[in-house]
Amino acid sequence: MKPISIEEKLGVNKFNVDEGNPHIIIKKETGNLEVIKKCVIACPAGLYSIKEDGNISFDFAGCLECGTCRVICAGTGILDWNYPQGTFGVEFRYG
Amino acid sequence: MPEEKFDCIIVGAGPAGSTAGFLLANAGLEVLIIERGTFAGSKNMTGGRLYSHSLEKIISDFASVAPVERKVVKETITMLTNDSAVSIDFQSQQLNQAQKESYTVLRADFDQWLAGKAEDAGAILAPGVRVDDLLFKDGKVTGVIAGEDEMEADVVILADGVNSLLAQKAGLKVELKPNQVAVGVKEVIELPAQVIEDRFGLNKGEGAARIFVGNCTKGKIGGGFLYTNKNSLSLGLVFTLADLAESQLTVPQMLEEFKSHPVIKPLIKDGKLVEYSAHLVPEAGLNMLPKLYSDGVMVVGDAAGLVINAGYTVRGMDLAIASGEAASKAIITAKEQDDYSAASLARYQDLLDRSFVMQDLKQYQKFPEFMENPRIFNEYPQLVVNIFKDMFIVDGSPGKPLRKKVLNHAKQVGLVNLLKDAWKGVKAL
Numbered sequence A: 001m002k003p004i005s006i007e008e009k010l011g012v013n014k015f016n017v018d019e020g021n022p023h024i025i026i027k028k029e030t031g032n033l034e035v036i037k038k039c040v041i042a043c044p045a046g047l048y049s050i051k052e053d054g055n056i057s058f059d060f061a062g063c064l065e066c067g068t069c070r071v072i073c074a075g076t077g078i079l080d081w082n083y084p085q086g087t088f089g090v091e092f093r094y095g
Numbered sequence B: 001m002p003e004e005k006f007d008c009i010i011v012g013a014g015p016a017g018s019t020a021g022f023l024l025a026n027a028g029l030e031v032l033i034i035e036r037g038t039f040a041g042s043k044n045m046t047g048g049r050l051y052s053h054s055l056e057k058i059i060s061d062f063a064s065v066a067p068v069e070r071k072v073v074k075e076t077i078t079m080l081t082n083d084s085a086v087s088i089d090f091q092s093q094q095l096n097q098a099q100k101e102s103y104t105v106l107r108a109d110f111d112q113w114l115a116g117k118a119e120d121a122g123a124i125l126a127p128g129v130r131v132d133d134l135l136f137k138d139g140k141v142t143g144v145i146a147g148e149d150e151m152e153a154d155v156v157i158l159a160d161g162v163n164s165l166l167a168q169k170a171g172l173k174v175e176l177k178p179n180q181v182a183v184g185v186k187e188v189i190e191l192p193a194q195v196i197e198d199r200f201g202l203n204k205g206e207g208a209a210r211i212f213v214g215n216c217t218k219g220k221i222g223g224g225f226l227y228t229n230k231n232s233l234s235l236g237l238v239f240t241l242a243d244l245a246e247s248q249l250t251v252p253q254m255l256e257e258f259k260s261h262p263v264i265k266p267l268i269k270d271g272k273l274v275e276y277s278a279h280l281v282p283e284a285g286l287n288m289l290p291k292l293y294s295d296g297v298m299v300v301g302d303a304a305g306l307v308i309n310a311g312y313t314v315r316g317m318d319l320a321i322a323s324g325e326a327a328s329k330a331i332i333t334a335k336e337q338d339d340y341s342a343a344s345l346a347r348y349q350d351l352l353d354r355s356f357v358m359q360d361l362k363q364y365q366k367f368p369e370f371m372e373n374p375r376i377f378n379e380y381p382q383l384v385v386n387i388f389k390d391m392f393i394v395d396g397s398p399g400k401p402l403r404k405k406v407l408n409h410a411k412q413v414g415l416v417n418l419l420k421d422a423w424k425g426v427k428a429l
């Protein structure tokens, strides 16, 4: 198998994105780089990144709803994390 | 205002919730199962192997009708370094015996089937609904809230999985800590059945389970797994969250590297990626056990952290099923006595204590701590590989007696460390 980028990988999945209604919101953008760095490493969907200017970039659309970033950020007040509303989000066809 | 009151509302149609729903409906109770996914299983993933014993007790010979993938007849543990591997194979007729056998499963199909059994028994399944909160009256849980809707029940079972936001709201559980969970990632890779059977040396319908330790997690606490399905492979990695922070590579990068390891590459050759998934695994067993019940509410399965992390394998589905069964038994008695207080629901804990669930969890209680030893993921795989290299690589340089070779390699880890770890391992088990 050829190497596959994370974007291509997520492209294989079925998502029903709740446009305009993110289920994960970064509340505190600044001063949390150390914690967010852990999310950059651990998020299985590679949705967290830190831009050159030090700002955080995050996109909820490819979220696999694992809860990893939620546990990493627990108690810091950085994230507002919930599951997507019923029927929205990732839909595993194999699981 | 709630329109009708159920005997029991179950949140989550995974194995724990659907088992409870099936047994309660079978006993004639009015049961509502609420699932946030569009269908049961659509949010769930697992490594891949269901030990049959606990479901077999409830639905005998289930594997002949359920959508299971392959019966596992071959177990392999592989220690990996960056370019080498040593594997141990286990094959036994005993893997084939009733109650001892295990099956690979894919959850989208399997969970739908089990939820369907609950529906056939009379439970109402409401998919596509996210429960947001619980209803309380005088400190007792009396139902659930989903969006604008409120639904009442005598008792609520929280079968909402590892993150269980609801068990936290019920005051049964505190937030998960990074050293109590692992993150698992998995690819489902499609291959023709015949190719799978040839590649893994299997007869038709038979399956293989492979576990990897060492380089696949770049020495981080965790491991790799590969399960054969009918027409696909489930290949993935699991990492303890607390140990991941210092990693040089991201989780998706490590999965790609794992796939290109010389041992893995030929196994997935010409395969086609059909899904990529991720999920948390509760890993701390009894050390993270929440309060299992309170007035009008119980927590089962992953939501209660009922998973055995034995290092070489993760077991949660058979425990989820058994805990769903125990909860349903306690509720059936509670209904007979019309008493859903904590004192009555305590029967659930009794039943669990007496079952394999708590006994096995106790047996493995020290194991997570034992596995927190970086030598297991770095030095030991290297040590074993080095010994085998000395045994099998012949290049014309003069050989030393095997005894000396082994001793030399062991010295690199430190003989005292080796003995200490071996002793700890024995004690942990």
Ligand SMILES: Cc1cc2nc3c(=O)[nH]c(=O)nc-3n(C[C@H](O)[C@H](O)[C@H](O)COP(=O)(O)OP(=O)(O)OC[C@H]3O[C@@H](n4cnc5c(N)ncnc54)[C@H](O)[C@@H]3O)c2cc1C
Pocket (backbone or CB within 6 Å): A083, B011, B012, B013, B014, B015, B016, B017, B034, B035, B036, B037, B040, B041, B043, B044, B045, B046, B047, B048, B049, B050, B051, B129, B130, B131, B132, B159, B160, B161, B162, B166, B183, B184, B185, B186, B236, B237, B238, B278, B279, B280, B281, B300, B301, B302, B303, B306, B307, B314, B315, B316, B317, B318, B320
């Ligand atoms: C990578 C990995 C490998 C594993 N390997 C194995 C293995 O080989 N063998 C094994 O036995 N176990 C394995 N496990 C563990 C096993 O998958 C779990 O223990 C098992 O799935 C737990 O079942 P459950 O019913 O408790 O929870 P889940 O299967 O997680 O079900 C919870 C359900 O609740 C629903 N839900 C959650 N919140 C809400 C809400 N608010 N409203 C409505 N619905 C909600 C979810 O959508 C889901 O359907 C593995 C786990 C992982 C992650």
Ligand code: SF4
Pocket (backbone or CB within 6 Å): A024, A042, A043, A044, A045, A046, A047, A062, A063, A064, A065, A066, A067, A068, A069, A070, B278
């Ligand atoms: S829940 Fe999992 S997949 Fe989604 S953003 Fe957080 S870490 Fe990434």
